[in-house]
Amino acid sequence: MKVFITILALAVAAASAAPSTGMVHPKDLTTTKKGIEGRITNGYPAYEGKAPYTVGLGFSGNGGGWWCGGSIIGNTWVLTAEHCSGSAESVTVYFGATWRTNAQYTHWVSRNDMINHNSADIALIRIPHVDFWSMVNKVELPSYNDRYNDYNGAWAVACGWGGTYDGSPLPDWLQCADLQIISNSECANYYGTGLIQDKIICIRVVDGKGTCQGDSGGPLVTHDGNKLVGVTNFVPAAGCQSGGPAGFARVTYHLDWIRDNTGISY
The missing domain is CATH 2.40.10.10 (Trypsin-like serine proteases)
Incomplete structure (x- = not known):
């Protein structure tokens, strides 16, 4: 839990297509990098019953x-x-x-x-x-009528607690962040086309706002219609707040x- 673990199977399969950056499961991120906390980064505390x-x-x-x-x-x-x-x-x-x-x-x-x-x-x-x-x-899933909707440009909310940071045993209050979904082509500019396939949906990380350690498996829900469109999968190996997109399993694909x-x- 204190070391980076890359997605080796994907990395090997896509080594020729991917740029020098990599991806990591948020649950496996190290917490020693300064400025990276074990929760939704740069989000806001959720009120009771928000999610x-x-x-x-x-x-x-x-x-x-x-x-x-x-x-x-x-x-x-x-x-x-x-x-x-x-x-x-x-x-x-x-x-x-x-x-x-x-x-x-x-x-x-x-x-x-x-x-x-x-x-x-x-x-x-x-x-x-x-x-x-x-x-x-x-939370409702997208309907079959939306199975080919890529949600490019749509706004969504991700919520989670993650683990505590810097070894602290104290739990976190639920945090949420409003994030914009991007096209897979924009996401592939960072990770490479071999890693970013149809079953992935990505969000743009601006000002360090995104998912982080312990948020794995959590929801990405659209503002419009409150549909679950993503399941938290990965962030850049360089860190949650490094500026690279965060990736989710695309629910419509499944x-x-x-x-x-x-x-x-x-």
Whole structure:
């Protein structure tokens, strides 16, 4: 958890196409770089109930424990990133929290209820049935009518807690940041066309505002229509605030997979 871990499989496959920069999972970012904090960077504190679909995910596995985010997409389903759940033996889901570990309630889930995508950085967690109210609610997926919408230029909000920074054990208040989605061609100018494919959606990082350590798996939700369009996947290996785009799994690309596993579609 204290070292950079690049996405080796992608990096090897795209070595000839990618520029000198790389990408890293936010959960694996080092916290020793000055100015980089383990949460949404340069965002704003969320008021209670702002993002009731956001859950905290405390994973446990052979490598110890790690923190990610996720999104409630139905009464019994959470969507997150595969690099969060792939090696996990269990996860504690924190529902309705604003202060990171002070949840309205929690559920423990074993790996038997985790469904990891075999070729993309996206995953599902089957949860015990939860009732919806102001502090705990679902976010809708894009409809099938929007499956080819690239959302280029649209504004969206990302929320998360991340881990604490500089080794501090204290939790963070939920942070959110308003971010602008960019075209894949603009994102590929930074990472290379081999890494930025149709299943990825990117946001522009301006003034260091973006996702960071511990935000992995968390939501990217459009301002217009409040649709979940992204799942936090990666940031530049140079650091969250280095100016490179942040990347997300493109939810519209995975609508069939989500429907086939959960029955949820619009």
